[in-house]
Amino acid sequence: EVQLVASGGGLVQPGGSLRLSCAASGFTLSDHYMDWVRQAPGTGLEWVGRTRNKARGYTTEYVASVRGRFTISRDDSQNSLYMQMNSLKPEDTAVYFCARVIGTDTVDFWGQGTLVTVSP
């Protein structure tokens, strides 16, 4: 059974940092691109970024609003995905989902999400 379990969310002050983790099981993480997607309270979905797989050199893509502040990484040997979030802003408040990509584009499975709240 495929599982993605995100953790690491919490309350942080503006300008602070958090590191989100996503534990993957039930599939071979190294085969897949992986995404982070967020959803601010009561709003729609926003794609945050992607890490490609080992075959594609673990290269990354980000939405402009987080580029330079967020860094996606992965440890396939630990079946884990990470996102380091620095210089957090109130507008980064959201539930953050980790998600598995099939092929090179579509997310086919989402984890349950972890809530990040950026507030004084």
Next chain:
Amino acid sequence: DIQLTQSPSFLSASVEDRVTITCRASQGIGSSLAWYQQKPGKAPKLLVYGTSTLQSGVPSRFSGSGSGTEFTLTVTSLQPEDFATYFCQQLKTYPLTFGGGTKVELK
């Protein structure tokens, strides 16, 4: 960035109704579009990818069509478990973007 405009934003329907949701892209994206269903407090679920390919396990009452800039998700006979919010996502160009969502409510 490619903007996706979903319509309607809200839809009131009854069980067994046929419903259609539209997603318009600000520029051509070929067939690089997916549809997701999300229920309150839950993660989204993939319904359709590549515009019209039904994800494994998704009921055949769901279908997707379109190309270029206009896409539709159709549910031929709405079931109680289909009341949810639906999102489209373009997968053509980074940053990947989502439509604003369509909430399907019970009339």
